[in-house]
Amino acid sequence: MPPLGHHLRPRAIGLYKTLHRLGREYPDPNYNFIPKLRSMFRKNAHLTDDKEILEKLEIGEFVRKETEALYSLKKYRTLRKRYVADA
Amino acid sequence: MLTATLLPGLARASTSSVHASTLLARRTFSTSRVDLANTLLFLEHKKGAINPASLSALTAARKLGGEIHGLVIGSQSEVEQVADKATKIPGLTKVLYSKHADFASLLSEPAAPLIKSLVDSNSYTHVCTGHTAVGRDIFPRAAALVDTSQISDIIGLEGEDTFVRPIYAGNAIATVKSSDKVKFFTVRGTAFDAAPTEGGDCPKEEVKAADVASLTEFVEEKVAESSRPDLATAPRVISGGRALKSAENFGKYIEPLADALNAAVGASRAAVDAGYADNALQVGQTGKIVAPELYMAIGISGAIQHLAGMKDSKTIVAINKDGDAPIFQVADLGLVADLYEAVPELLEKVKK
Numbered sequence: 001m002p003p004l005g006h007h008l009r010p011r012a013i014g015l016y017k018t019l020h021r022l023g024r025e026y027p028d029p030n031y032n033f034i035p036k037l038r039s040m041f042r043k044n045a046h047l048t049d050d051k052e053i054l055e056k057l058e059i060g061e062f063v064r065k066e067t068e069a070l071y072s073l074k075k076y077r078t079l080r081k082r083y084v085a086d087a
Numbered sequence: 088m089l090t091a092t093l094l095p096g097l098a099r100a101s102t103s104s105v106h107a108s109t110l111l112a113r114r115t116f117s118t119s120r121v122d123l124a125n126t127l128l129f130l131e132h133k134k135g136a137i138n139p140a141s142l143s144a145l146t147a148a149r150k151l152g153g154e155i156h157g158l159v160i161g162s163q164s165e166v167e168q169v170a171d172k173a174t175k176i177p178g179l180t181k182v183l184y185s186k187h188a189d190f191a192s193l194l195s196e197p198a199a200p201l202i203k204s205l206v207d208s209n210s211y212t213h214v215c216t217g218h219t220a221v222g223r224d225i226f227p228r229a230a231a232l233v234d235t236s237q238i239s240d241i242i243g244l245e246g247e248d249t250f251v252r253p254i255y256a257g258n259a260i261a262t263v264k265s266s267d268k269v270k271f272f273t274v275r276g277t278a279f280d281a282a283p284t285e286g287g288d289c290p291k292e293e294v295k296a297a298d299v300a301s302l303t304e305f306v307e308e309k310v311a312e313s314s315r316p317d318l319a320t321a322p323r324v325i326s327g328g329r330a331l332k333s334a335e336n337f338g339k340y341i342e343p344l345a346d347a348l349n350a351a352v353g354a355s356r357a358a359v360d361a362g363y364a365d366n367a368l369q370v371g372q373t374g375k376i377v378a379p380e381l382y383m384a385i386g387i388s389g390a391i392q393h394l395a396g397m398k399d400s401k402t403i404v405a406i407n408k409d410g411d412a413p414i415f416q417v418a419d420l421g422l423v424a425d426l427y428e429a430v431p432e433l434l435e436k437v438k439k
Contacts, residue, residue: 027416069391070413072258073398077417080399 001045008053015060016041022067027074124153124247127205128179129216129225131193132159132169137284139320140217140276142176147274148215149178149282150244158205159184160198160296162191170291177287187296192305193221199228201296206233206269212247218273226273235267242278256372256395276319277378277399310367316351318368323350323381324397326370329357330386330408330426337363340430341385347437353377353397355387371396386426389414406430 001016002009016037023033044056126148131138148155157179159170163186170184183205189197202225206214214229216222218240230237243251245262250272254261318324325348327341337358345352354364356371370377372392382400387393389405389412397403398417405418408425415421422429 031411066391066413069258070394070416073391073394073417076258076398 001041002048002053006048006053008050008057011057012041012053012060015057015064019060019064019067022064022071025071026067027071124151124213125209125211126151126153126155126213126215127183127202127209127211128155128157129202129214129222130157130159130169130173131217131219131221132161132165135165135168135172137169137172137176138217138219138221139281139317140219140222140274142217142281142284143276143279144215144217144274145176145178145282146279147241147244148213151213151247153212154180156180156209156211157182158202160190160193160201161186162188166190172284174289174291175287176282176284178282179287179289181289182291183294184291185294185296189301190296192308193225194301194303194305195225195228196303197296197301198225199232201294202229203232205294211269213270213272215272215274218275222273226271230271233269233271235269235271236265237271237273238263238265239273240275241272242275256392257376257398258395275376277376281320315345316349318351318353318370318375319377321351321377322379323348323383324353324370324377324379324400325350325383325385326353326355326387326397327358327364327385328355328387329361329363331358331363334363336427340426344383344385344430344434344437347434348381350381350383351379355384355393356390384414384418385430387414388412389417406433 001012019037020034023037026033047053047056128141128145128148130141145155155178157173157176159166159173159182161169166184166186170182173179173182185201187197202214205211216226223239226237238250238252241250241252242260245251248266248270249262249264251260251262253259316322325341325345327337331337331340337354341352352364352368353370353375354368356369356374358364359366359369359374369375370393372395374396376396378397378399380401381404382397382402383404383406384397385406387405388407388409394414394417402420403418404420404422405412405414406422406424406426406429407414408423410423415423
């Protein structure tokens with residue numbers, strides 16, 4: 001996360017919170033989503049250059065979208081298995 | 088190429104409102120009555136065989152009831168033979184056929200005006216075909232000529248004017264009610280059973296081709312010939328991904344396994360873009376949408392666009408080296424292993 005006072009810090013914190021909330025419900029409990037999330041953010045915490053930070057935020061957004069889509073797909077398959085005969 | 092060919096079709100669409108008003112005067116019955124449906128089914132064929140997606144479209148059209156006329160177009164030499172085959176399909180009440188040299192490759196430019204003239208003269212209420220490359224090419228143009236909006240890739244029918252179709256890459260299902268007088272729709276092949284091809288008997292009738300100068304010329308079609316089942320309808324599909332690293336490996340690992348299981352071969356977008364597999368094999372949002380009994384994803388990590396193309400599969404099996412790959416969250420059976428070891432071993436056991 002960018003240092004205190006940096007103008008991108010709130011955005012990074014927001015993304016972290018969103019991913020943290022998402023990660024609690026990851027289908028596979030052994031996946032360690034949150035420890036992974038934490039280490040990834042820690043690894044990039046020292047960045048101060050806007051361009052570099054935005055790049056990382058972009059990746060984080062991508063992970064968020066993919067994870068959300070993955071959840072809806074998992075849900076789709078689970079519901080389909082339960083309610084659609086012969087599916 | 089698409090934008091270039093679309094332009095003349097749109098220009099012609101502006102004149103069709105005149106025909107639409109005469110059509111209205113002639114058809115005074117209530118359009119909500121299903122028994123008065125009058126459907127034109129475009130039958131796609133290739134090398135004398137009728138495309139299974141067109142047969143699925145027939146199953147969908149039969150739900151509407153009423154008359155169903157099949158339309159076969161083609162070159163002088165083959166069209167009669169295909170029309171004869173079409174008369175044997177139960178469910179059709181008449182087969183219309185038209186021959187012209189321009190029809191040989193089922194291009195949209197000559198075909199669309201013919202559909203329009205048939206809709207005008209026979210006052211069809213519905214026009215449909217399978218959602219295939221040909222259907223996707225001809226139908227938008229024909230629909231524009233008739234001045235109606237097409238409903239693509241339907242997976243269900245709820246009455247004569249209400250259609251069910253997936254949107255947002257299948258993440259949501261939309262129920263669409265059409266207020267057009269003529270409903271143009273294309274049917275997803277996997278959503279309806281293919282109609283049988285034997286047992287029916289109906290008359291055939293020749294219609295004259297509309298005289299339209301073809302602006303495009305058919306150069307060639309490159310099709311990867313294979314004896315394997317068709318990807319879109321196969322009960323088993325083996326897909327390979329980026330992890331295969333080369334086209335040779337694709338041939339060495341994926342294809343023998345597909346042959347042993349009598350399965351179709353698919354590929355992820357990453358594999359297609361890297362040139363490991365043919366474009367026609369791509370499974371996913373922009374490629375083919377499959378719903379087999381068994382889907383094996385080998386060396387595919389599972390980008391969401393790929394998963395969207397196979398989410399209706401009954402059983403999904405994944406083989407991937409990376410245990411964290413998202414495909415394992417969707418797969419019913421997962422194997423975390425190097426595909427270069429796992430696939431030959433699997434092949435050996437399958438052969439036994």
